Amino acid sequence: xxxxxxxxxxxxxxxxxxxxxxxxxxxxxxxxxxxxxxxxxxxxxxxxxxxxxxxxxxxxxxxxxxxxxxxxxxxxxxxxxxxxxxxxxxxxxxxxxxxxxxxxxxxxxxxxxxxxxxxxxxxxxxxxxxxxxxxxxxxxxxxxxxxxxxxxxxxxxxxxxxxxxxxxxxxxxxxxxxxxxxxx
Numbered sequence: 001x002x003x004x005x006x007x008x009x010x011x012x013x014x015x016x017x018x019x020x021x022x023x024x025x026x027x028x029x030x031x032x033x034x035x036x037x038x039x040x041x042x043x044x045x046x047x048x049x050x051x052x053x054x055x056x057x058x059x060x061x062x063x064x065x066x067x068x069x070x071x072x073x074x075x076x077x078x079x080x081x082x083x084x085x086x087x088x089x090x091x092x093x094x095x096x097x098x099x100x101x102x103x104x105x106x107x108x109x110x111x112x113x114x115x116x117x118x119x120x121x122x123x124x125x126x127x128x129x130x131x132x133x134x135x136x137x138x139x140x141x142x143x144x145x146x147x148x149x150x151x152x153x154x155x156x157x158x159x160x161x162x163x164x165x166x167x168x169x170x171x172x173x174x175x176x177x178x179x180x181x182x183x184x
Contacts, residue, residue: 014128018136019143022110026144032109036144039101040152047091048159054084055163088160095153102145103138110137 026032059067064079067086074082114120123133 011132014132015136015139018128018133019140022106022137022140023144025113026106026109026140029109029113032106035105036102036148040098040148043091043094043098044152044156047088047094047156048163050087050091051084051160052163054087055080059083084160084163091156095149095156098149098152099142099145102148103141106141106144107137110141 026036059079063083067079067082068075071082071086074085077085111120114123124130128136
């Protein structure tokens, strides 16, 4: 008599299969796609509008003096560019929220979606271990958030530079701390 052994697929194959399944389901849900793109779009539009408003409306002498006192590193810049760089730097902090909000939204939908469609129990019965399943679901929500964050940041940076603010555009590099309000 010959014994037949069942071999489970390799871990990377299982993780890839779960990730692809998650991405298909996520792209098929318009509400999830909208909620994933809403925070980056709001931050992007608000940041561009703030820098554009600073480009159109020159700062008053009192505002410039307050800015130079708060951030001496911008003292050598043109007042308009100093204000734009200061604003752009603070909006960069908001871009750090995107990798937190987007995966959270996707992960919540992933678990609730599995429960609502009653596919959680069959999924747990597959040869995928619980650890691999959690890793795959985490990876499936992290990769889109990184793509969305970098895309929004690239659009923000290109738009801010095209508005004409060299100071706001230079806040993208950590070595250029001239317009960082945190450098002393």
